[in-house]
Amino acid sequence: MAQALVFDAVRLPPEAEALRSEVRAFVAETLDPDLLRNSDFGSGHDPEFSRALGARGWIGMTWPAKYGGGDRSFFERYVVTEELLAAGAPVEAHWIADRQSGPVMLRYGTEAQREFFLPRIIKGECFFSIGMSEPDSGSDLASVRTSAAKVDGGWVVNGTKLWTSGAHRNHYMITLVRTEPQGDNRHAGLSQLIVDLKNSQGLTIRPIANMAGDRDFNEVVFEDCFVPDEHVLGSPGNGWEQVTSELGYERSGPERFLSSFRLLVELIRAVGPDPEPAQAAAIGKLAGQLTTLRKISISVAGMLQSNRNPIVEAALVKELGNNFEKELPELVRLVAPAAAGRLFQRTLEDTLLHAPSFSLRGGTREILRGMIARGLGLR
Amino acid sequence: MSSTPSDEQDSGAAGRMIQDTADRLLRDQCSKELVDAAEAGTWPAALWHTLVETGLPWASAPERLGGSALDLPEALGLLRLVGAHAAPVPLAETLIASALLGEDDAVSELPEGPLVPVLAGATDDFTARPEADGWRLEGVIADVPFAPVADVLVVAVEAGEGLMLLRVDPASVRLEPGRNIAGEPIATLVFAGLSVKASDCSRCASLGGAEELLALLALSRALMSAGAMQSLLDMSVGYALDRKQFGRPIAQFQAVQQQLAVLAGEAAAAIRAADAGLEAFAEVFRTDVAGDPESRALRMAMAIQEAGVAKARTGEAAGRGAEIAHQVHGAMGFTYEHRLHQRTRRLWAWRDQYGTETYWQARFGRQLCAAGADALWDILTRPLA
Structure with a gap:
């Protein structure tokens, strides 16, 4: 059961x-x-x-x-x-x-x-940036094709990483690459390299504008880019274990449910001290969901503190949290006062324009639900 | 019904033992047939008698009344089991009423039958007036859960600074009985100028007003709902692993897996929110703060807020969770024969009792608006105690 x-x-x-x-x-x-x-x-x-x-x-x-x-x-x-x-x-x-x-x-x-x-x-x-996704590898991370071939003193990298946030500004990117051809075990033969984004030859970083107009994520192209041996993270071939070990940290924190928080603050400011019943109910609903998420997230912090690796629990925080931060602007706009002001309007638009990414970045909703299902013993 | 931190270990062990006893007992006794019969109008006397023998309904009453003097919040932890097993008895009602009545030294015994708290809502046309020797009750209180099976009704009325608990014989009140969507007995109570003698009135020491009692009753429903949500998840996962279509268990279909993952999230949120309400009330019932009115008031404000969040969040989870559980169970879960509906109908009934989601959300929302935008984060992160 x-x-x-x-x-x-x-x-x-x-x-x-x-x-x-x-x-x-x-x-x-x-x-x-x-x-x-x-x-x-x-x-x-x-x-x-x-x-x-x-x-x-x-x-x-x-x-x-x-x-x-x-x-x-x-x-x-x-x-x-x-x-x-x-x-x-x-x-x-x-x-x-x-x-x-x-x-x-x-x-x-x-x-x-x-x-x-x-x-x-x-x-x-x-x-640092995270170099995991590629043009043909999103949720299916084990299918990455960026390769690193052994040469004297290091590795020569070829391939393309995509949706790499901050690569145009950050100093390094931990990059998941294939160091052996894919065999029967698709999780084998993967490694992580610490790529110097500022001082590497054969590296082209092209910003990609997102729908909100930001230039934050990038395409990173490797053309015979040399990475020295001392920048292999841990041991070659251990990439899959390393990548999956990050998930407990990556998915359980407050950034998975607070992304839209400022909009709730601005709604209360726009509504003032004497809300209409529907406004009060919406604000209380969102605030109550937020405090509950926070308690669950703190519980996972406790698991990290006890050296547990709460991968499924973290997936559940992210699933519930992303739903919350995406639903928040949808509910807020319906109860906002008619003349809510420029600051409110800008915050609402900014939140809506970024909301599609909340349940994509760091593992899509569908992948997370699949992990939870595995945790329930369904697969 | 109180403890100091130094008692915590002992009382924790006692609490766990009582939990285990109650889990076994309710699992064994609350068969599909027993719950069916209760919903059809047969009082589950044998089940209640077994509960009485273990002392569970009075777990929080003082020992002089035959109770176990367990912290009320700790005893309320039992209510998740009531939800998990769809126990068709007023355990929540009797636990709460016996604990509160037990605070009055003048109460020398408790009846063997259920005690049912009665609290007039904002829309009830009901008045309670003090008179020479006691209180006079006039008017109507609608849809009181379990009133038809009460041995004693415990009518709570606000009296100046505090709450008075009036012990009323159900025979002295006109009861218009009915059943809610879960088949639980309810009744509308009609008081035609009923006088309650002072000797049947107790001042409630631990609760300062009707809203505090309402929050405690709401928390009882949140806890029961959290238990029922766990049960929905267990039943739905079990069914998905058993049921085969297209030559394999439906658990193997991604569409089903994704829905069950959502159900798991709702169950987890419901359980965490309900338990958090309990933790907040535990802070109110600690003896070391009993003598400090200011500290007690802060703790109570937090407890009401957390109980309200618990009630609202479990109510949301109930709607989404019942929908998914039924979808996963297919037509089988829609039959009378299946026990799934004994849980889902209770979730639907409980979310409407003692304040809907909207009631508690609007209450919280008004508070947050009154405090202002820049106080929001501070309120949401305020620690217990």
Whole structure:
């Protein structure tokens, strides 16, 4: 018989709660008040802000002190990330490096890689992209065709990565490549390479405008691009295990349900202190769904803290969270006051224009539901 | 019905033992046939008698009344089992009423039969006035769950700063009985100038007003619904693995898998939200804050908010979850013979009791608007206690 996925009650410890007011004060004094606030982790690339966070010790918070990390708990990291997102802070530059490039290096990287990259990431000076998708490989990641051939002292890479967020601005890209021809086991023969995006020959990065008008994701073309041996992440052939190990980190955090949050804030501002019944009900509905998602997400932070690998639970957070952040603008527009003002309107349009990506990035809804079904014993 | 942190370990173990006992008992007794018979109007006397023998209905009443003095919030954890097994008895009602009545030292015994709390809603035309020796009740309270099987009705009325609990013999009230969509007995109560003697009135110490009791009753439905959602998921996954079409279990079809994944999400959200409501109420019933009115008021405000979120979120999950469970079960689940509908009809009934989703969402929404846009995030992240 199926077990519902179990999400234990987890309370944030006092040291995590104590960070909350620190982050709020920092954001209040650092953020440009005229900035259009956006809770989407992928909107707002600001290296200066990332460096300021690094100076506070708020990047690489859970990593060991010997690399410059904070040795803090996942709960403390949880509070910092949710506070930054809720405030609409520009976290895009360091986000991927902090969330998954650093952790995957800690788990699988060589000592030299950790010593070189982690301190730089922690200072907010070294930003990463994820090189997984390709023109013919989206959800079916094991079908990647970008190849790396062994040569003296390194690997020669050929192929194309697609939808690579931030590749035109970031310093490195952890790139999933095929280092052996595909055999019967399609998960074998894959490796991850740390590609230097700023100083590599044979690398062309072309920004692709998205439907919201942003130039954020890219096509990255490799033509006989050389990557030295010391930039193979972990050991060659271990790529699939490494890629799937990132999923617990990648899918369970507050960025999976807070992307539209600023629109709820602006709705309340537009509605004022005395809402119509339908406005009050919509606001209470969204707020109640959000607090429930938050409790589930904190529960998964507890699993990460206990060294569990909650891949199915994380998929469920993302599935529920993406549904919520996509439904939010749909409900908000129906109850918005007639003259809600320019700020509200801009926030609504910005949210709607980005909403299609919420349930695509980091694993499509259909793939996640398939993983949950596997967790239920259906497949 | 209270504990200090140092008691927590003992009381936790006792709580788990009671949970296990109740799970076994309800699983064994709540057969399809028993629930059918109850819905057709036969009071499940044997089931209630077994519950009485284990003391479960009074788990939170003081020992002098035959109770186990379990924290009320801890005892309410039993209600997920009521939902999971579709138990057709007023366990929630009796647990809550016996705990609250037990706070009054003047109450010297409890009846063997069910106690049913009665709370007038905003749309009921009902008045309660203090008189020389007690209270006088006049008017109509509609659709009170389980009132037809009550041994004693416990009518809650607001009295100045607090809540009075009036013990009323059902025979002294005109009952217009009926059944809800789940076949649970309900009744509209007509009070024709009924006088309740002061000796049958107790001041409720732990709840300060009608809204607090409403939140507690709403939380009971959230917990029952969370248990029923778990049951829907178990039954639907089991059915999908068993049922074969096109030569294979329907669990192998992606269309079915995707729907069951959505059901799992709704079940998980319902369970987490309901348990969070319970955790918030546990903070109210801690003895170490009983003497601090300000702290208690903050905790109670949080408990009402969390119970309201729990009620609304489980109500949303009930609608979506029942829809998917029936779709997966196909025509089989639409038959009277199948037990699926004993869960889905209860989910539909419970989401309408003690405040619908809209009621609790609008209440929360008004609070958030009154606090203003820039206070929203602070309210949503406020920790318990």
